[in-house]
Amino acid sequence: MEELWSPIRLTLALATVSTLCLLVLSTPLAWWLARSQARWKEAVAALVALPLVLPATVLGFYLLLFLGPDGPGGALAPYFGMRSFAFTFEGLVFGSILYSLPFVVQPLRNAFEAIGDRPLEVAATLRASPLNAFFTVAVPMARPGFLTGAVLGFAHTMGEFGVVLMIGGAIPGETEVLSVSIYGFVETLQWEKAHILAGGMAGFAFVVILAMMMLNRRLDMVGR
Amino acid sequence: MSIDAALRGSVGALKIDLAMSTAPSGVTALFGASGSGKTTVLRALAGLRRLSGWVQVGGATWQDDAKRRFRPAHKRPVGYVFQEASLFPHLSVAGNLDYAWRRRNRTKGGHRIDRDQVIETLALPKLLDRSPATLSGGERQRVALGRALLSQPSVLLMDEPLAALDRRAKEEILPYLQELATSFRAPIIYVSHDIAEVSRLADRVMVLSEGKITAEGPVSEIFERLDLGPELGRFEAGVVLTAQVQSNNLTYLTSTLDVSGQQVVAPAAHLIPGETVRLRIRARDVSVATERPRGVSIRNILTGVITEIAAEPKTAFAELKIDIGGQRLRARITRHAIADLGLRTDQAVYCLIKSIAFDRGAVGKPRPNPDG
Numbered sequence: 001m002e003e004l005w006s007p008i009r010l011t012l013a014l015a016t017v018s019t020l021c022l023l024v025l026s027t028p029l030a031w032w033l034a035r036s037q038a039r040w041k042e043a044v045a046a047l048v049a050l051p052l053v054l055p056a057t058v059l060g061f062y063l064l065l066f067l068g069p070d071g072p073g074g075a076l077a078p079y080f081g082m083r084s085f086a087f088t089f090e091g092l093v094f095g096s097i098l099y100s101l102p103f104v105v106q107p108l109r110n111a112f113e114a115i116g117d118r119p120l121e122v123a124a125t126l127r128a129s130p131l132n133a134f135f136t137v138a139v140p141m142a143r144p145g146f147l148t149g150a151v152l153g154f155a156h157t158m159g160e161f162g163v164v165l166m167i168g169g170a171i172p173g174e175t176e177v178l179s180v181s182i183y184g185f186v187e188t189l190q191w192e193k194a195h196i197l198a199g200g201m202a203g204f205a206f207v208v209i210l211a212m213m214m215l216n217r218r219l220d221m222v223g224r
Numbered sequence: 225m226s227i228d229a230a231l232r233g234s235v236g237a238l239k240i241d242l243a244m245s246t247a248p249s250g251v252t253a254l255f256g257a258s259g260s261g262k263t264t265v266l267r268a269l270a271g272l273r274r275l276s277g278w279v280q281v282g283g284a285t286w287q288d289d290a291k292r293r294f295r296p297a298h299k300r301p302v303g304y305v306f307q308e309a310s311l312f313p314h315l316s317v318a319g320n321l322d323y324a325w326r327r328r329n330r331t332k333g334g335h336r337i338d339r340d341q342v343i344e345t346l347a348l349p350k351l352l353d354r355s356p357a358t359l360s361g362g363e364r365q366r367v368a369l370g371r372a373l374l375s376q377p378s379v380l381l382m383d384e385p386l387a388a389l390d391r392r393a394k395e396e397i398l399p400y401l402q403e404l405a406t407s408f409r410a411p412i413i414y415v416s417h418d419i420a421e422v423s424r425l426a427d428r429v430m431v432l433s434e435g436k437i438t439a440e441g442p443v444s445e446i447f448e449r450l451d452l453g454p455e456l457g458r459f460e461a462g463v464v465l466t467a468q469v470q471s472n473n474l475t476y477l478t479s480t481l482d483v484s485g486q487q488v489v490a491p492a493a494h495l496i497p498g499e500t501v502r503l504r505i506r507a508r509d510v511s512v513a514t515e516r517p518r519g520v521s522i523r524n525i526l527t528g529v530i531t532e533i534a535a536e537p538k539t540a541f542a543e544l545k546i547d548i549g550g551q552r553l554r555a556r557i558t559r560h561a562i563a564d565l566g567l568r569t570d571q572a573v574y575c576l577i578k579s580i581a582f583d584r585g586a587v588g589k590p591r592p593n594p595d596g
Contacts, residue, residue, distance in 0.1 A: 118310050121272050124297035125304035126375050127327040136323070140314040
């Protein structure tokens with residue numbers, strides 16, 4: 001059983017850590033993309049969206065070079081007491097963040113853009129500083145965006161395969177996530193175990209998306 | 225505390241260039257057609273957008289380009305009422321009001337406002353637990369007004385707060401605004417292009433046309449000028465008169481009023497004798513006759529002397545200004561009628577005013593003169 005539970009635990013840990021990091025990173029990024037007048041912001045937006053169209057192996061390949069002992073990311077590894085970030089849990093988190101970034105940034109950006117200028121102007125005339133208005137007006141009004149972003153980021157990270165394989169390999173308990181172990185079970189003709197994990201993931205994905213949609217409808221009705 | 229400002233700047237094709245100064249209290253209307261720049265000026269006063277120049281409120285400098293000073297919007301003690309109520313949808317009515325109250329202006333010179341009194345006056349207690357989504361347009365704007373007041377502003381800026389409302393909702397809110405106009409101890413700038421609203425609420429009017437102030441003065445003075453036709457609009461043009469209530473007729477539900485020594489009868493039987501009221505009489509509701517007419521349904525026939533005749537080019541119409549013993553009426557009649565009757569200035573005429581012109585809405589409350 002451990003060979004089933006270990007990838008489940010690892011995948012949930014990876015998705016949780018990655019989603020938290022993603023929310024922290026994406027909020028200011030999405031806010032900037034939604035509010036900035038800078039002409040080059042669409043270039044940044046395109047960069048963020050790149051993982052949507054890039055094969056995971058391409059992203060994984062560059063990440064491997066970046067995180068490896070000779071890459072700029074790898075050069076930081078000794079400070080964390082590691083030889084390299086490649087083939088580590090930390091490396092996977094880094095890869096997942098890049099890979100799932102558009103799934104969190106885009107809904108957040110849409111939600112921030114939907115707010116418009118007016119509520120923030122109202123907040124300003126009521127003497128709320130821009131930072132205060134952000135937390136008391138923009139964030140609560142963008143609640144559906146945060147929910148969608150978090151769920152999509154989490155679910156997308158759970159299903160990640162190509163990038164993990166490139167930069168993580170399949171070290172049990174360290175980098176062997178669900179999708180990789182399913183692949184492994186199929187390779188070794190352990191169909192029954194593959195079925196359990198694959199079916200479980202399909203069911204989980206369905207439940208998560210359904211719950212998100214229903215919750216968003218409720219938030220929508222409360223918010224209007 | 226008065227507002228003094230000089231602002232310049234371009235918004236698309238519109239060039240704004242004006243200097244303005246308000247009385248320390250009372251309502252100053254910023255009046256003009258849409259696209260004349262009035263909202264832009266109001267937003268610049270609030271710090272929501274930038275025009276070049278300077279803004280001083282009371283002794284404080286809010287903007288001075290020469291000294292590179294610009295106080296951001298959230299540091300200016302203004303109350304701002306937008307055309308759309310713009311309540312925070314994620315907060316209840318009470319939450320919206322608290323948002324303002326928690327951040328209220330605590331500096332000297334802010335208008336001291338009692339929280340419960342505002343909620344009471346605007347009839348908000350029943351709405352407190354509701355979500356803004358469930359309110360009617362009029363209710364929403366009342367909450368927005370309350371929210372702006374609870375921030376205890378030093379100046380109150382209102383950007384066409386009634387324009388987005390239907391007639392009924394307007395009539396629901398106007399009494400609150402009239403009450404506010406007399407009780408608020410700080411300047412109010414009221415942006416509008418509705419003559420009836422401005423007549424009822426404002427003490428002074430600044431007429432804004434293509435980014436410039438083309439006329440400025442007390443309401444009665446501005447609205448009796450014939451040369452401001454293009455700015456004021458001809459259809460709704462009319463004068464504001466003050467009158468004293470003499471008596472009420474409870475049989476016919478009318479009030480007799482004294483206007484510069486002449487009597488008029490208005491359908492408003494609930495007035496207090498001796499009270500001073502404002503009347504708005506539209507130019508198109510006034511006809512003239514050279515002899516006293518008999519057998520007409522019109523009750524109000526005043527004598528007067530024509531002081532000015534202004535033909536409207538390229539139309540069938542002309543306007544007369546008629547002195548009725550100290551105050552002036554405007555009459556909009558056809559140029560044909562002027563020729564037929566041989567009307568000229570200094571001629572004595574009878575002014576026929578349709579009773580309907582004294583609608584209840586036009587009988588406004590008197591208020592202390594802010595200049596005196």
